[in-house]
Amino acid sequence: MLRIAVPNKGSLAETAHAMLTEAGYTGRRDPKDLHVIDPVGDVEFFYLRPKDIATYVGSGALDVGITGRDLLLDARMPGAREIESLGFGGSTFRFAGPPGRFLDLKDLDGHRVATAYPGLVDAYLDEHGVAVDLVPLDGAVESAVELGVADAVADVVSTGTTLRQAGLEIFGPVLLESEAVLITGADEPEGVETLLRRLRGVLVARRYVLIDYDLPVELLDDAIAVAPGIESPTISPLRDPAWVAVRVMSPRKNVNQVMDGLYAIGARAILVTEIHAARL
16 A cells, blocks of 8 residues: 655645545545555555655655655755645745845855745855855745844745745745646655646646637648647548547646637637546
């Protein structure tokens, strides 16, 4: 039975639970449950703090886990490794300090840097040959400079508004582009391939839709140029030999533009259908 670590709270928890449910697994119904067995799916779920998941998986206590790439790198657990990105929980890590004080990464040398991710930041700065005095904090990192605890900060940035409100300016390179990832230990456990296929099927279902339409056969090449599909469209004859029915997978994000393009070249009866599960 595959043992899976799942975030029990935080920004990753709800989407991770939804993704596993869409993949056909039965998880917890009560938020207080910390251990759930799904005998049909042949898995056990362990609901843990996201920050601890890399430690449990890297030590071999659990087989696989869902956590953030940032948390995986911050744990610095040699046995834990990323095997699949899951397409949610995106975040960007940047340095910030008082306006004009720091212009480049090298300017941090010898200064104090506050962060909630000391392992991640320490490894990054070591790689770039910059020595700092790290100040580990659990939260409200942006206040560290104003309160005199640090000279600069390294933190998650979305719009940068929080940092600007604290009187800080982003500088230097991006430390990391993070998102939710599936991780495992040094050896790939039995059953992980089934889990991967299911999760990849969920990602396909979330990213793509099916488009069906009818089209005069002489316009087929033009239509395929608009919506080529993943491999190639499925084409079926209609009762009228001058027309064909076409089915194609298309990215969800621009489906309306694709429909407009198909209609403009002569396609009719254009229908879009959700994909609930997939194996490609």
